[in-house]
Structure formats: structure tokens, C-alpha cells
Amino acid sequence: MIRLYDTKVRDKVDFNSLERGKVGMYVCGPTVYNYIHLGNARTFISFDVVRRYLEWRGFDVTFVQNITDVDDKIINKANEEGRSAAEVAAEYTEAFIEDMRAVNVQDPTIRPKATEEIPAMIELVQELVDTGHAYEVDGDVYFSVRSYPEYGELSGRNVDEMEGGHRELRADGKGVEDRKRDPLDFALWKAAKPGEPAWESPWGMGRPGWHIECSAMSRKYLGLPFDIHGGGADLVFPHHENESAQAKAACGCGFANHWMHGGMLQVNSEKMSKSLGNFMLLREALKTTRPEVLRFLMLQTHYRSPLDFSDERLDEAAASLGRIENAVRNLKWALENVQDIPSPLDTRKLMDLGREARTNYILAMDDDFNAPRALGVVFDFVTDVNTMVGDKTISLSDVPAVKDALETIVTLMAVFGVEIALDAQGEGAADYPAEVLGLAADLAGYSGDDAQAAVDALLAARADARAAKDWGTADAVRDGLVGLGFVIEDTPQGARVTYEG
Ligand SMILES: [Zn+2]
Missing domain, CATH: 3.40.50.620 (HUPs)
Incomplete structure (x- = not known):
């Protein structure tokens, strides 16, 4: 009710x-x-x-x-x-x-x-x-x-x-x-x-x-x-x-x-x-803030309470939303890189947690549209998902449970009007530091102004350098990205990069 x-x-x-x-x-x-x-x-x-x-x-x-x-x-x-x-x-x-x-x-x-x-x-x-x-x-x-x-x-x-x-x-x-x-x-x-x-x-x-x-x-x-x-x-x-x-x-x-x-x-x-x-x-x-971040900030206060807007709160909202987006990227990546391995997951527990999250979300929103409480439910679920799945490589038998977790997060956020895009990497790009463009120009010959494209160009340059055993260039790319706050992880499917700020 x-x-x-x-x-x-x-x-x-x-x-x-x-x-x-x-x-x-x-x-x-x-x-x-x-x-x-x-x-x-x-x-x-x-x-x-x-x-x-x-x-x-x-x-x-x-x-x-x-x-x-x-x-x-x-x-x-x-x-x-x-x-x-x-x-x-x-x-x-x-x-x-x-x-x-x-x-x-x-x-x-x-x-x-x-x-x-x-x-x-x-x-x-x-x-x-x-x-x-x-x-x-x-x-x-x-x-x-x-x-x-x-x-x-x-x-x-x-x-x-x-x-x-x-x-x-x-x-x-x-x-x-x-x-x-x-x-x-x-x-x-x-x-x-x-x-x-x-x-x-x-x-x-x-x-x-x-x-x-x-x-x-x-x-x-x-x-x-x-x-x-x-x-x-x-x-x-x-x-x-x-x-x-x-x-x-x-x-x-x-x-x-x-x-x-x-x-x-x-x-x-x-x-x-x-x-x-x-x-x-x-x-x-909106010139300096992604609309999703603005909505996220507003959701953190109950609609009837006074809402305090400040740069600090915007930064916090961007960081919190980033954690949710990151979890979604991990799940998406896991689903795209399923391996023939023994399952590393307790899929039953993951499904139970998803069901619990949906139920608690409804209980919170049914109670005078208590979005901050419902957002807390999503956040707790994301924390659980990060603990259980994180950036693990999953097996075929894990797919239904991981899909369920992904859909739960994306759906519950969409009810808030916060669309979490499902492309594996692109979404965080709005928060990438502008310096990544200069790095890409120096090391990857990139001349555009799209931060995501610059990161992609750097990763491609690094992969080429490694293939050519040009360790100096490969290390320079990695050190440059890490210096800007990126985390690079090499997997059998290639390098994954996340921006931690
Ligand atoms: Zn009126």
C-alpha cells in the first residue's frame, strides 16, 4: 500500500x-x-x-x-x-x-x-x-x-x-x-x-x-x-x-x-x-554537472525536506553515482567475458539479495516516496554485488544471477529517472580529467577532444607498444594514466580501465 x-x-x-x-x-x-x-x-x-x-x-x-x-x-x-x-x-x-x-x-x-x-x-x-x-x-x-x-x-x-x-x-x-x-x-x-x-x-x-x-x-x-x-x-x-x-x-x-x-x-x-x-x-x-548527478543529489533528500545544494554535495553525489556506475560496468563486463571455469559465485545468495533489494526499495518508496531510503537500499545492494562479483570473471552458470543483479540496479535507478548507460566503459568519461587529452596527444597521436576516445587511444597505443616489446612506451602510457587517477587492470580479454579520481 x-x-x-x-x-x-x-x-x-x-x-x-x-x-x-x-x-x-x-x-x-x-x-x-x-x-x-x-x-x-x-x-x-x-x-x-x-x-x-x-x-x-x-x-x-x-x-x-x-x-x-x-x-x-x-x-x-x-x-x-x-x-x-x-x-x-x-x-x-x-x-x-x-x-x-x-x-x-x-x-x-x-x-x-x-x-x-x-x-x-x-x-x-x-x-x-x-x-x-x-x-x-x-x-x-x-x-x-x-x-x-x-x-x-x-x-x-x-x-x-x-x-x-x-x-x-x-x-x-x-x-x-x-x-x-x-x-x-x-x-x-x-x-x-x-x-x-x-x-x-x-x-x-x-x-x-x-x-x-x-x-x-x-x-x-x-x-x-x-x-x-x-x-x-x-x-x-x-x-x-x-x-x-x-x-x-x-x-x-x-x-x-x-x-x-x-x-x-x-x-x-x-x-x-x-x-x-x-x-x-x-x-x-548543467554546464558543469551531469544531469544524472544533479538528480542523484536531489534524491538524497526527501522531497518534502529542505534540500541543501552545494559544490561539496555535488562532488559527493558524483562519487556515489560513480560507485553505482562502476558496479554496473563490472557486471556488464563480466557478462561479456564469461569463461568456461568453475563458478566463483554464490549465485543463490546473489539472487536472494536482489530480491531483498527490490522488496526494500518498494517498502521505502511506498512510504511517502522515501527516495533517500530507497537509494540507500540500492547502495547496499551495490556494495554486496561489489563484494560478491567485483571484477571477477564468471562462468556460464553465473549468468542468470549476474544478469538479475545488473537489471535490478539499472531498473531501480531508472525509476528514479537516473539512466545508467550500459556501454562497458563510456559512462564515467564525463568525469575524466582534461589532462588525459594532452597525454593522448603526446603518447598516442590523438588530436580530438573526447576524453573517452583519448583513453581508448592510449590503451590501443599501449597494447601496440607491448606487442612490439616497446616497454618504455607501454610503461609511459600506464604511468601517465595512473598519474591522472586511472586504474588499469590487464585481463585475458585486454586492458580494463576505471577512473577513481
Ligand atoms: Zn497551479
């Missing part, structure tokens, strides 16, 4: 999908006026792991994520840059999709854009007006918070203790506090200012408020109620409280059956902010 922490219940609850075998999931997408930063990336990666896990457990998941492509921030940026809001939105929508794919976040099943869903929003606003939950003032439409007694149920806030939290500017730039019936009320529809994107509506030309977008799009694409609504913890109030109030007040039905929220990301133990100078864009981070 999967259990998850439900923000609204403020406790872990059993997860029962509304329709057997299916999950409808909505995660608020970005407002596209800039590249996304690491904190945004963390939220999207966390929910990608939730989705991948549910799919792996057999659920057919419909994952909806909106693009907020009309908003004050987009309009402001467009004005600053002297271009249209649509151009700004299109550029950063494309960048967002690129960034998500770069960190192996699966595309949503449906990715609606706010500007293409205006009729659904107008319909919902109209329903709220018709049912007395909303009212119009000069082209603006506001949600009447006090018309909906459950307001505050998600965030645990009491309406009578709230101040006028929804400080919004009207289209003419004046404060709205004096126009609303109650300072708590918030905008569903905003009358248009000249030059801004605007759509026709029963209340004149205007555009939707941010909160109504998600209520309308989740309802349209998932139907109400749906299983899981997710987002960063900063969205609980007011965004999700408002989404929920709008949707439920209009239909008199449920909205999200469960609410899940991801923790924030800090850099070097400080809140990430432009003023502290530690604000990091995902695409900047």
Missing part, C-alpha cells in the same frame, strides 16, 4: 486511486518569463520521480502540467525588452521544455497553455458568478472568500485571522482594496489595460487571474475530483488554496483527492535569492 503525506490532512494517508489502476495528477507548471532555477527544477524532478514510481507500480498515470503564458511578469519583461508578451512566453516555454528534457523529466501527458484555454476559464468564472461565489466590479471579477466556508482548509488558515492577503493591482494600476467587497477576495478575471494581451469575456476585454487557470485546466483535462495535485510548498497559500476554493465552490464536488508539496532548495545553507548572489539557473548548473 502506497502512503503519502497529504498537505491537507497534515499526515500520511493511504493512497487509493479514484479509478482502479489509474492516477490523474496535476502539477503546476512555470510562468514562462525566465529560465527556471534549481528550486523549480527540484520540484519538477520530485514529481517526476513520484510519477515514474507510480507507473512502475503499474498505474496508468495521466500527468497534466500547465504553462502560464499570460501574467504580469511576462508582460513586464516584454515591455522592458520591447517585444510582445507572446514572444517572451514562446521563448521561455521552449527553454523550459528543453531544460526538463535535459534532466530527464518526462513530458507531461498533456501540457495545456493558459492562453489556449481561455474559454474554459471564462466558463468557470461564470459559474462562480452564477452561484454567488464571485462578483464583477468594472470589468474585474473577484472571488468572494467569505461565500465559501471551507476557505483555508488546505493551508490550515482561519479566515478571520487573515489580513487582506491578496494585494493586487487593478488594470489601471490603482489598489483594489477599496473596490473589493472584502479585502480577502481575490481576482478571477482582470480588466485589460491598453496594449496588454486581452480576450473577450462577459465582463469585457480582460485576462484570467493566475489561480483560475489551474482550476479550469485540471478540471478540463482530468475531471473532478482527480487523484493528486502537486507543487512547491510555496504554492500552498494562496495559489492552491484559491485553486481548490474556485473549483469546489463552482461544482459543489471534490477537487484534488490528495495534495502533495515539495520542500524548498537552499544553496550553501542559505535561501536562494538574487540579492544573495547564489541564484542558480538549471541550465547554468
Whole structure:
């Protein structure tokens, strides 16, 4: 039984999908006026792991994520840059999709854009007006918070203790506090200012408020109620409280059956902010860090806890992931170099350990998607595999057990969205020191800039030198590689090299 922490219940609850075998999931997408930063990336990666896990457990998941492509921030940026809001939105929508794919976040099943869903929003606003939950003032439409007694149920806030939290500017730039019936009320529809994107509506030309977008799009694409609504913890109030109030007040039905929220990301133990100078864009981070390493680092903290990002933690994550990749390379190599020898393995024990790892992984992930614990399970298994198989040459009768171990590691990491490539050597190459290129140029006549190709060229040069009994060159290659942190091992099948840093 999967259990998850439900923000609204403020406790872990059993997860029962509304329709057997299916999950409808909505995660608020970005407002596209800039590249996304690491904190945004963390939220999207966390929910990608939730989705991948549910799919792996057999659920057919419909994952909806909106693009907020009309908003004050987009309009402001467009004005600053002297271009249209649509151009700004299109550029950063494309960048967002690129960034998500770069960190192996699966595309949503449906990715609606706010500007293409205006009729659904107008319909919902109209329903709220018709049912007395909303009212119009000069082209603006506001949600009447006090018309909906459950307001505050998600965030645990009491309406009578709230101040006028929804400080919004009207289209003419004046404060709205004096126009609303109650300072708590918030905008569903905003009358248009000249030059801004605007759509026709029963209340004149205007555009939707941010909160109504998600209520309308989740309802349209998932139907109400749906299983899981997710987002960063900063969205609980007011965004999700408002989404929920709008949707439920209009239909008199449920909205999200469960609410899940991801923790924030800090850099070097400080809140990430432009003023502290530690604000990091995902695409900047990816210039120096492999996406698998970034995901690995994020998996090491539970999705609801604050995550501390630092160079030290990145290095640790790279080293830990390297150990897993190394074990996979060893297993792959063993399977490709089976010998007719007595079995060196206790294959039954290896199979048992694999089964145990899969079971414990599921127990950890079933417990509110506890990825750090599940990662620990994989790590323990990798340690066992290294002890049992290591870089041994195996016999034909070992193949099923070794294959099982390999598949267990690769599959469990893939559920995390960390793909461990299966080529025997290539994967660690991103971590190879750049000096290997110079060494290959000196000793192997290599002139490219691919570290893996440079290592291959050096090994080939060494093999040639040994064949020609040119021990001086062969030793120079070996000493050069060892000096850079490589370990070379000669086997009957040729030299194997691993990078230990
Ligand atoms: Zn939303």
C-alpha cells in the first residue's frame, strides 16, 4: 500500500486511486518569463520521480502540467525588452521544455497553455458568478472568500485571522482594496489595460487571474475530483488554496483527492535569492554537472525536506553515482567475458539479495516516496554485488544471477529517472580529467577532444607498444594514466580501465 503525506490532512494517508489502476495528477507548471532555477527544477524532478514510481507500480498515470503564458511578469519583461508578451512566453516555454528534457523529466501527458484555454476559464468564472461565489466590479471579477466556508482548509488558515492577503493591482494600476467587497477576495478575471494581451469575456476585454487557470485546466483535462495535485510548498497559500476554493465552490464536488508539496532548495545553507548572489539557473548548473548527478543529489533528500545544494554535495553525489556506475560496468563486463571455469559465485545468495533489494526499495518508496531510503537500499545492494562479483570473471552458470543483479540496479535507478548507460566503459568519461587529452596527444597521436576516445587511444597505443616489446612506451602510457587517477587492470580479454579520481 502506497502512503503519502497529504498537505491537507497534515499526515500520511493511504493512497487509493479514484479509478482502479489509474492516477490523474496535476502539477503546476512555470510562468514562462525566465529560465527556471534549481528550486523549480527540484520540484519538477520530485514529481517526476513520484510519477515514474507510480507507473512502475503499474498505474496508468495521466500527468497534466500547465504553462502560464499570460501574467504580469511576462508582460513586464516584454515591455522592458520591447517585444510582445507572446514572444517572451514562446521563448521561455521552449527553454523550459528543453531544460526538463535535459534532466530527464518526462513530458507531461498533456501540457495545456493558459492562453489556449481561455474559454474554459471564462466558463468557470461564470459559474462562480452564477452561484454567488464571485462578483464583477468594472470589468474585474473577484472571488468572494467569505461565500465559501471551507476557505483555508488546505493551508490550515482561519479566515478571520487573515489580513487582506491578496494585494493586487487593478488594470489601471490603482489598489483594489477599496473596490473589493472584502479585502480577502481575490481576482478571477482582470480588466485589460491598453496594449496588454486581452480576450473577450462577459465582463469585457480582460485576462484570467493566475489561480483560475489551474482550476479550469485540471478540471478540463482530468475531471473532478482527480487523484493528486502537486507543487512547491510555496504554492500552498494562496495559489492552491484559491485553486481548490474556485473549483469546489463552482461544482459543489471534490477537487484534488490528495495534495502533495515539495520542500524548498537552499544553496550553501542559505535561501536562494538574487540579492544573495547564489541564484542558480538549471541550465547554468548543467554546464558543469551531469544531469544524472544533479538528480542523484536531489534524491538524497526527501522531497518534502529542505534540500541543501552545494559544490561539496555535488562532488559527493558524483562519487556515489560513480560507485553505482562502476558496479554496473563490472557486471556488464563480466557478462561479456564469461569463461568456461568453475563458478566463483554464490549465485543463490546473489539472487536472494536482489530480491531483498527490490522488496526494500518498494517498502521505502511506498512510504511517502522515501527516495533517500530507497537509494540507500540500492547502495547496499551495490556494495554486496561489489563484494560478491567485483571484477571477477564468471562462468556460464553465473549468468542468470549476474544478469538479475545488473537489471535490478539499472531498473531501480531508472525509476528514479537516473539512466545508467550500459556501454562497458563510456559512462564515467564525463568525469575524466582534461589532462588525459594532452597525454593522448603526446603518447598516442590523438588530436580530438573526447576524453573517452583519448583513453581508448592510449590503451590501443599501449597494447601496440607491448606487442612490439616497446616497454618504455607501454610503461609511459600506464604511468601517465595512473598519474591522472586511472586504474588499469590487464585481463585475458585486454586492458580494463576505471577512473577513481
Ligand atoms: Zn497551479
